[in-house]
Amino acid sequence: MKSICLYFQVHQPFRLRTYRFFDIGENSLYYDEFQNRSIVRRVAAKCYLPANQLLLDLIKKHKNNFKVSFSISGTVLDQFGMYAPEVIESFRALANTGSVEFLAETYAHSLASLRSQEEFTRQVNLHREKIDELFGMKPTAFRNTELIYSDAISNMVSQMGFDVMLTEGAKHVLGWKSPNYLYQSAVSGKLKVLLRNFQLSDDIAFRFSNKGWSEWPMTAEKFTGWLNALDPNHQVVNLFMDYETIGEHQWADTGIFAFMKDLPGAIMKRTKFSFSTPSELAATLLPLSEIHVPYPISWADAERDLTAWIGNDLQDDAFDSLYTIEQKMKNCTDQQLLNDWNYLQTSDHFYYMCTKWFSDGEVHKYFNPYPSPYEAYINYMNVLSDFMIRVDKACPTDSPVVVLGNTP
Amino acid sequence: MRVLMFGWEFPPHITGGLGTACFGLTKGLAKHNVEVLFVVPKAYGDENEEAIRLINASDITIDIKDEVIRKFWEQITYMEIGSNLIPYVGPEEFAKMISESSEKSDIHTNSILSSKFEFSGKYGTNLMKEVSRYAMIASVVANNNRFDVIHAHDWLTYSAGVAAKMATGKPLVVHMHATEFDRSGEDINTEVFAIEQYGMQQADRVIAVSNLTRNLVIDRYGIDPEKVVTVHNAVEPTDKSAFENIHAGVKEKVVTFLGRITYQKGPEYFVEAARKILARDPNVRFVMAGSGDMMNKMIRMVAKLRMGKRFHFTGFLKGENVDKMFAMSDVYVMPSVSEPFGIAPLEAIRSNVPVVISKQSGVSEILTHALKVDFWDTDALADAVYGLLHYKGMQNMFNRYGMAEVNNLKWENAAFKVLETYLSVVK
Numbered sequence A: 001m002k003s004i005c006l007y008f009q010v011h012q013p014f015r016l017r018t019y020r021f022f023d024i025g026e027n028s029l030y031y032d033e034f035q036n037r038s039i040v041r042r043v044a045a046k047c048y049l050p051a052n053q054l055l056l057d058l059i060k061k062h063k064n065n066f067k068v069s070f071s072i073s074g075t076v077l078d079q080f081g082m083y084a085p086e087v088i089e090s091f092r093a094l095a096n097t098g099s100v101e102f103l104a105e106t107y108a109h110s111l112a113s114l115r116s117q118e119e120f121t122r123q124v125n126l127h128r129e130k131i132d133e134l135f136g137m138k139p140t141a142f143r144n145t146e147l148i149y150s151d152a153i154s155n156m157v158s159q160m161g162f163d164v165m166l167t168e169g170a171k172h173v174l175g176w177k178s179p180n181y182l183y184q185s186a187v188s189g190k191l192k193v194l195l196r197n198f199q200l201s202d203d204i205a206f207r208f209s210n211k212g213w214s215e216w217p218m219t220a221e222k223f224t225g226w227l228n229a230l231d232p233n234h235q236v237v238n239l240f241m242d243y244e245t246i247g248e249h250q251w252a253d254t255g256i257f258a259f260m261k262d263l264p265g266a267i268m269k270r271t272k273f274s275f276s277t278p279s280e281l282a283a284t285l286l287p288l289s290e291i292h293v294p295y296p297i298s299w300a301d302a303e304r305d306l307t308a309w310i311g312n313d314l315q316d317d318a319f320d321s322l323y324t325i326e327q328k329m330k331n332c333t334d335q336q337l338l339n340d341w342n343y344l345q346t347s348d349h350f351y352y353m354c355t356k357w358f359s360d361g362e363v364h365k366y367f368n369p370y371p372s373p374y375e376a377y378i379n380y381m382n383v384l385s386d387f388m389i390r391v392d393k394a395c396p397t398d399s400p401v402v403v404l405g406n407t408p
Numbered sequence B: 001m002r003v004l005m006f007g008w009e010f011p012p013h014i015t016g017g018l019g020t021a022c023f024g025l026t027k028g029l030a031k032h033n034v035e036v037l038f039v040v041p042k043a044y045g046d047e048n049e050e051a052i053r054l055i056n057a058s059d060i061t062i063d064i065k066d067e068v069i070r071k072f073w074e075q076i077t078y079m080e081i082g083s084n085l086i087p088y089v090g091p092e093e094f095a096k097m098i099s100e101s102s103e104k105s106d107i108h109t110n111s112i113l114s115s116k117f118e119f120s121g122k123y124g125t126n127l128m129k130e131v132s133r134y135a136m137i138a139s140v141v142a143n144n145n146r147f148d149v150i151h152a153h154d155w156l157t158y159s160a161g162v163a164a165k166m167a168t169g170k171p172l173v174v175h176m177h178a179t180e181f182d183r184s185g186e187d188i189n190t191e192v193f194a195i196e197q198y199g200m201q202q203a204d205r206v207i208a209v210s211n212l213t214r215n216l217v218i219d220r221y222g223i224d225p226e227k228v229v230t231v232h233n234a235v236e237p238t239d240k241s242a243f244e245n246i247h248a249g250v251k252e253k254v255v256t257f258l259g260r261i262t263y264q265k266g267p268e269y270f271v272e273a274a275r276k277i278l279a280r281d282p283n284v285r286f287v288m289a290g291s292g293d294m295m296n297k298m299i300r301m302v303a304k305l306r307m308g309k310r311f312h313f314t315g316f317l318k319g320e321n322v323d324k325m326f327a328m329s330d331v332y333v334m335p336s337v338s339e340p341f342g343i344a345p346l347e348a349i350r351s352n353v354p355v356v357i358s359k360q361s362g363v364s365e366i367l368t369h370a371l372k373v374d375f376w377d378t379d380a381l382a383d384a385v386y387g388l389l390h391y392k393g394m395q396n397m398f399n400r401y402g403m404a405e406v407n408n409l410k411w412e413n414a415a416f417k418v419l420e421t422y423l424s425v426v427k
Helices: A033-061 A074-083 A085-096 A117-135 A151-159 A198-205 A220-228 A256-270 A278-284 A313-323 A326-330 A335-344 A362-367 A373-394 B017-031 B067-075 B091-113 B127-144 B155-168 B180-184 B190-202 B211-221 B267-280 B295-304 B320-328 B344-350 B378-390 B393-407 B411-425
Strands: A002-010 A068-072 A100-102 A141-143 A164-168 A182-185 A192-196 A236-242 A273-275 B002-006 B035-040 B053-056 B149-153 B172-176 B205-208 B228-230 B253-258 B284-289 B311-315 B331-334 B355-358 B371-373
Touching: A002 A278, A033 A074, A033 A085, A033 A256, A068 A085, A074 A085, A074 A117, A074 A335, A085 A100, A085 A117, A100 A278, A117 A151, A141 A278, A151 A182, A164 A278, A192 A236, A192 A278, A198 A220, A198 A236, A220 A256, A256 A273, A313 A373, A313 B393, A326 A335, A326 A373, A335 A373, A373 B371, A373 B378, A373 B393, B002 B017, B002 B127, B002 B155, B017 B035, B017 B149, B017 B411, B035 B127, B127 B155, B149 B155, B149 B411, B155 B172, B155 B190, B172 B190, B172 B411, B180 B190, B180 B211, B190 B211, B205 B211, B205 B411, B211 B228, B253 B267, B253 B320, B253 B344, B253 B378, B267 B284, B267 B295, B267 B311, B267 B378, B284 B320, B295 B311, B320 B344, B331 B344, B331 B378, B344 B355, B344 B393, B355 B378, B371 B378, B378 B393
Parallel strands: A002 A068, A002 A236, A002 A273, A068 A100, A141 A164, A164 A192, B002 B035, B002 B149, B035 B053, B149 B172, B172 B205, B205 B228, B253 B284, B253 B331, B284 B311, B331 B355, B355 B371
Antiparallel strands: A182 A192
């Protein structure tokens, strides 16, 4: 049996407002309510609501042979609650079909896995509770922020009781190996690993509407042709992408909805593939071999590494400064402070400080509310300065910070 | 390729960016084997002639009985000069110049039509007369030399450029370093505007020092966009190691404004930003280096705000003192209201000083590793300065990438674009 694993990431950060240094110590309104509300409402109208309806129709039409999985960050769930509660309802409708798996991740879509096992675990548990509360499901599959994965992270994920984890089929990790099999962690044999087929995933996520692409326009027929051309021994094709691909990154007028509508039927009719969710795959397939990933990988940019979030001086200073208060936050019980602590850890804040886009990343620019990484850094540091003052007032006790070995 | 170039000043006798830019450009052109005949109103004899042959307009004799000359002179009307005319010089220095040159100008007023004329080469009360006389001499120089193209820098030399074109039929390129709108805001001198506009209309190509200036030339002067090209300025590499060990004598961080204290440079926005920063963080010192017609107003403003003990004025700085000032600074701010290019931030970056510049400056078009704010947004300006002073993550980035970026701005590259412009008009 051959499987397609269709998985979507749903995430929006709490974007910060322009927070000047004279706001420090004066007010603690960090988030750009207007921008966050309008983005969530816009994407809900263009993507989340119509795409959820489409998937619901497909599941009904194909009598539960069509399956999808989601990981929905805590920050976007909170924003749905505030600005677009109907989106939560529509995800609940999907959950009730029984054909949809919800994955766990860090609540704040954070980079905590790179810094602190304790904080990482806290955030994952927080997210698990949220998914259970909203959709009545206890996730058994895990997806780390932006598919970040390493041996050390797989160990922590396994310890939290997950059976399977998703990551990127990064060329520099796989070498000659194919992503189209189930693998297992080299350091924690219990944890299965699913690898993104970036070629076929990006054909949909990035290239779909590119008229300069030799394969444009893409059709469900063409896509099934590529699936049939794969090595017959391959077990699984993992199509992992941002959910916003449908209707937001690829606008409705590109034909993305029609394509997604046709695809499941075409796959089931013309190929030997059927649809599965990550936990089903982990339960039914045997891992082909182990994968070793000593240095963290991700699905970002051409490098498939962490340089979109950490590595330059701006990012490292902000990241290090943020985690100097980790110990203090453990003693914190103030709900507002805990919320801010979560939201300030969201990886997007560090992504905005990336300097790689000076040379290439059009993608970075598209997602960046700041005119330059320097503005992003200053604004974040202003907010963080105020937050640290509040934390110092509320939770004065401190103990030495334990830094994990896998800190880059 | 031979170029007949008209300038108003040439190092070391300069009052501002124009002479420096001309010098850099001619050196860059020399690297592309372009010969430059550089005409100045007054040569002192100690100019750096490594890249050019200098022609001293004061040495040129004209025959006033010549029909052509007489006719040309009749076409030129000249007027007395008002303070706004003066590029790169504030009224304070202007007043000094007037007093220095007043006796001389008396002597020369009547001799302007004599066969030989001693230019002051400055920006004195006789400026318009000198501009006209310079144009007249230009046609003589043009007739006596062999060249392929004429290149005139700023409005002072546009009439000369046009005269040379009329005399020889050679193509004319005019170079816009600053427009009348940059110098005077909306309150422009209409005669200068007219000279600028006429010069650009007669020119085969107009070179603007930034896209900002290019747009201004197209929108406000109605010049055909097809013939206006942007060539950003560059900087001369210099050795600043002599100043590496200089530190400020104060323990506070130093934030510096360096430039003429005039409307164009936006000094009051710097004072306002300083007020906002000091209200939150008294451990910063602000320095306003330079002089100009708004200096006294700024001093009164600082005193009224009671920030005198944290806000300092140095007066006009030049040469080594400029480098020292940069060496002592932690942040350089250029809040210009209108800045066609703005070379000072590049010098700051070369001295490892991070810069905050206004978006209304031409230099912001080419600098990536700088913080850019609207000049009127003093909140953003204050915030940028505060961030640079307090958040250490940026320091390394600015030092490493900013320096590399500035080092890549070579006159050789700018000169290549100028050469391409020449080639596009030479038949």
